Amino acid sequence: MQNIEQSCYWLATRPDQGEITVLQGKLDADIVVVGAGFTGLWTAYFLKQIDPSRDVVVVEQGVTGYGGSGRNAGIVSACVDHSHALAIVHFGKAEAARLAEIGQKNIDELAQFAFDCDFEKTGQLQIALTQKHLEDCRENNRVAEELGINSYRFLGRDEVQAELNSPLYLGASLVTGGGIINPIKLVGKIKAEAMKLGVRFFERSPVIEVKGGTVVTKGGSINARKIVLATDSYTHHLFPQLLWRFIPLYDYILVSEVLTGEQLRKIGWQNRQGIVDCRSFFNYYRLTSDNRILWGTSEANYYPPNRVDESCDHSEPHYRSLRESFVRHFPQISELNFSYQWGGPIASTTRLTPFFGTLEGGKVIYALGYTGHGIGTTRIAGKILAHMACSKETDLLSLSMVRKKPFPYPPEPLRSLSVNMVTNSLRQVDKGDDPGILLKMLDLLGIGFSS
Ligand SMILES: Cc1cc2nc3c(=O)[nH]c(=O)nc-3n(C[C@H](O)[C@H](O)[C@H](O)COP(=O)(O)OP(=O)(O)OC[C@H]3O[C@@H](n4cnc5c(N)ncnc54)[C@H](O)[C@@H]3O)c2cc1C
Numbered sequence: 001m002q003n004i005e006q007s008c009y010w011l012a013t014r015p016d017q018g019e020i021t022v023l024q025g026k027l028d029a030d031i032v033v034v035g036a037g038f039t040g041l042w043t044a045y046f047l048k049q050i051d052p053s054r055d056v057v058v059v060e061q062g063v064t065g066y067g068g069s070g071r072n073a074g075i076v077s078a079c080v081d082h083s084h085a086l087a088i089v090h091f092g093k094a095e096a097a098r099l100a101e102i103g104q105k106n107i108d109e110l111a112q113f114a115f116d117c118d119f120e121k122t123g124q125l126q127i128a129l130t131q132k133h134l135e136d137c138r139e140n141n142r143v144a145e146e147l148g149i150n151s152y153r154f155l156g157r158d159e160v161q162a163e164l165n166s167p168l169y170l171g172a173s174l175v176t177g178g179g180i181i182n183p184i185k186l187v188g189k190i191k192a193e194a195m196k197l198g199v200r201f202f203e204r205s206p207v208i209e210v211k212g213g214t215v216v217t218k219g220g221s222i223n224a225r226k227i228v229l230a231t232d233s234y235t236h237h238l239f240p241q242l243l244w245r246f247i248p249l250y251d252y253i254l255v256s257e258v259l260t261g262e263q264l265r266k267i268g269w270q271n272r273q274g275i276v277d278c279r280s281f282f283n284y285y286r287l288t289s290d291n292r293i294l295w296g297t298s299e300a301n302y303y304p305p306n307r308v309d310e311s312c313d314h315s316e317p318h319y320r321s322l323r324e325s326f327v328r329h330f331p332q333i334s335e336l337n338f339s340y341q342w343g344g345p346i347a348s349t350t351r352l353t354p355f356f357g358t359l360e361g362g363k364v365i366y367a368l369g370y371t372g373h374g375i376g377t378t379r380i381a382g383k384i385l386a387h388m389a390c391s392k393e394t395d396l397l398s399l400s401m402v403r404k405k406p407f408p409y410p411p412e413p414l415r416s417l418s419v420n421m422v423t424n425s426l427r428q429v430d431k432g433d434d435p436g437i438l439l440k441m442l443d444l445l446g447i448g449f450s451s
Pocket residue numbers: 034035036037038039040059060061062063064065066067068069070071072073074075076077205206207208230231232233234235237238251252253284296343344345346368370371372373374375376378
């Protein structure tokens with residue numbers, strides 16, 4: 001199997017990064033950020049915006065964007081939670097409305113910042129594949145309206161098939177506000193802007209220990225006043241105690257060869273929306289700027305006990321089932337070949353939104369757990385972490401998402417057992433069964449297991 005920097009379309013086609021510096025010897029800094037994904041990059045960028053005099057250093061084990069940030073589907077949603085209805089369940093109606101406003105403002109600012117990262121404000125189609133999904137779409141639109149959000153519109157079968165021609169589609173919600181982006185260009189842009197502000201970067205420098213205000217790598221160490229952990233699904237490698245609050249999972253993606261004009265004509269997709277369907281384990285897909293189809297699945301895999309490493313980067317069974325599901329959706333272009341395939345790690349929480357906190361008497365600050373939904377929210381988290389690191393006030397610190405921790409996950413062996421039970425129940429729901437007692441109970445507690 002190819003390594004991730006060759007097999008992931010975004011990483012393999014990324015613009016030249018320039019020279020990489022490995023950490024060697026002893027250094028001092030005001031603030032060290034561990035992890036150069038979106039969370040770490042935005043944190044470093046906002047730290048310099050808040051206080052240009054601070055010496056900020058970012059340390060990354062691979063290259064910038066090596067984790068989920070360089071491997072994702074690039075579908076940008078303005079919604080901070082997985083849906084506005086879930087935001088109400090998790091945080092109450094008033095805070096759900098506030099999150100919706102924060103989320104939309106955040107995406108508008110992101111779009112301005114990322115104008116040269118292939119950001120297309122296409123909106124999103126949330127596809128109904130069953131009668132029940134049609135009801136879900138109508139309900140989602142109603143909830144959005146109730147929160148004062150007017151970016152949802154219901155599309156019937158003919159309308160959605162005119163947007164994108166799949167025989168499986170029965171209807172959809174068309175949600176304006178978000179879009180699609182090239183995530184690795186966004187990674188590169190935030191890094192470049194942070195460097196202009198004076199942030200120093202060390203890459204291919206895995207941190208092996210964080211203790212007493214010191215970040216230690218194999219070749220060097222940095223003493224810092226504050227340390228920001230922006231390591232998402234890898235966090236337990238440094239702080240295993242945080243595993244109570246998240247579970248690491250792997251999502252898998254295919255990217256096709258470039259579509260011919262004739263193939264594009266057969267499917268439509270003139271408006272190039274990012275797409276998700278309404279199942280628990282949904283497909284997500286989009287066009288790239290050179291007109292390939294990126295085809296992913298949220299049927300994420302858990303590798304016990306909490307494995308996150310290169311051995312999980314590929315999964316033949318997932319690739320096979322992705323190709324099969326693609327042909328079911330688009331039989332008219334079933335001949336399409338897929339040139340890239342890869343997986344990436346996701347940190348999932350029981351409330352599907354990230355959590356924040358401190359360790360080591362406040363020296364270490366962290367945010368993680370975007371549950372496969374982090375392109376927009378990492379920018380908000382970076383702003384929050386930067387304020388926490390500088391002890392500066394912002395309204396964002398009062399959000400329940402920041403103040404409260406999600407319901408914990410059980411440790412092994414119960415963890416594997418519960419993942420298997422919930423996965424099987426969700427598969428049954430996707431086949432049209434009623435949610436069983438387990439899912440109903442979890443629903444009541446506002447707990448989710450999907451990515
Ligand atoms: C396949 C896939 C598809 C997705 N699709 C979407 C999507 O369409 N839309 C969306 O909004 N979200 C999506 N996501 C989720 C999104 O990518 C993540 O939520 C987001 O990238 C998280 O950013 P992060 O910076 O917190 O974590 P990461 O990007 O994982 O960054 C953490 C970084 O920390 C580094 N690190 C870890 N440990 C150490 C250490 N010990 N020393 C040094 N460095 C370390 C890692 O190498 C990594 O670069 C997807 C994720 C995956 C995997």
